[in-house]
Every structure is written in structure tokens, then in C-alpha cells.
Amino acid sequence: MATNKVLGTGFLHYLESKKNLAGSACGVLGLGLTLTGAAGAYWPAVVAGLYGVGALAAPPERPEPPEPEGPTEQLNGVREQFGRLREYVAEVELPAPAEGRLGDLMELYAALLEPGWVADVLAGEPESVHALSRAIELDVPECVDTYNRTRWWTRLTPGGESPERHLERQLSLLSEEAERVTADLREAEARRQQTHTTYLEERGQHS
Structure with a gap:
């Protein structure tokens, strides 16, 4: 149960991350190319590839600064x-x-x-x-x-x-x-x- 909870928290964190947002934006671009017919029969690979490019190009997440001691x-x-x-x-x-x-x-x-x-x-x-x-x-x-x-x-x-x-x-x-x-x-x-x-x-x- 604890492992599932940790995995769920990590997945939600990734959904909100800059990498996922950038990858999703590029993936939407790939879908646009698919609708225009430019991607052809290989559209799944194009969408996935553009998503990966966007995710890799996104800046890394900055860790939260530690709270100062009271x-x-x-x-x-x-x-x-x-x-x-x-x-x-x-x-x-x-x-x-x-x-x-x-x-x-x-x-x-x-x-x-x-x-x-x-x-x-x-x-x-x-x-x-x-x-x-x-x-x-x-x-x-x-x-x-x-x-x-x-x-x-x-x-x-x-x-x-x-x-x-x-x-x-x-x-x-x-x-x-x-x-x-x-x-x-x-x-x-x-x-x-x-x-x-x-x-x-x-x-x-x-x-």
C-alpha cells in the first residue's frame, strides 16, 4: 500500500512538471501534423518522438528551498x-x-x-x-x-x-x-x- 501511494504521488508530480507540460505541447503539435496528413502512417512515432524532444528540452525542476528553522x-x-x-x-x-x-x-x-x-x-x-x-x-x-x-x-x-x-x-x-x-x-x-x-x-x- 505504501509503495503504491509513493508511486501515485510521483506520477501526479510528473504530470505537473515542466517536462510533461513541454512534452505534451510538442505532442499536440505532432497530432496537428497527423491531422494534416504530414505525419503519414508513422504518426504514433512522430507524436511520441515530439513528446520526448519536448520533455528533454524542458529545464529541470528546481528543488524547493528548505524552510528556515524557527x-x-x-x-x-x-x-x-x-x-x-x-x-x-x-x-x-x-x-x-x-x-x-x-x-x-x-x-x-x-x-x-x-x-x-x-x-x-x-x-x-x-x-x-x-x-x-x-x-x-x-x-x-x-x-x-x-x-x-x-x-x-x-x-x-x-x-x-x-x-x-x-x-x-x-x-x-x-x-x-x-x-x-x-x-x-x-x-x-x-x-x-x-x-x-x-x-x-x-x-x-x-x-
């Missing part, structure tokens, strides 16, 4: 990235200061992405969603990965700047970015509150 879908994608990040960082060993800083950062990410009104506010701020996605998908894994690699080389050839120092600085910068995102969301809610206050004041003046 805010909810984008945020769901960030949540999936965050779940993978949690699994990744759970398997790595970091020095205590960096581990504590990373833990605080992960808690902040989790609070922002928790389904509810906070996430609804976040979904309405595309730049904040982009910043959060970039940090979760790229920045945090890169911080942890480069720390582990650099620490391995440092054990072979001691000296130079401490990998721990770089890691802590990177996590500090990411924490500051996350705090700015949080502040922007708080400011958006403050503006919303102020807008409603202004609306009520203006409504009271005209009542």
Missing part, C-alpha cells in the same frame, strides 16, 4: 549540542580551578537552555542564540582539547607558559561572554516591562 528548532539544536558537550567534559580531567570555572559555566548554560520562559526569551534574541551555540559547539571543546594536547607536550619539554593558565583565561572569557548574554536577556525583559508600564500610563490618560 527559533524553537534552533534552540533545540543548541540543546542537543549542549548534551554532547556535557558527555565530552565528563570524561576529561582538568585542574581544580579550571574544573570549578567550567562547572559554573556549564550550570549557566543549562539554566539558559532549560525549557521555560527563560528559553523563550532567549529564542527571541538571535544574536544570543548564536553566541551560545558557538561557545557550546566550538569554543568550550576547543579549550579543553587544546589544554590536554598542550599539557602532553609540556610534560615532554617543560617550560613556557602554563597550559593551566591559558585554560583558566579562556574559560574566564567564555564566562564573561555568557554573563553578557544573560545581561542582554535581562535588559530585554526590563524593556518589555517598561513598555507595558508606558502603555498602561497612556491608556489611563485616555480613559
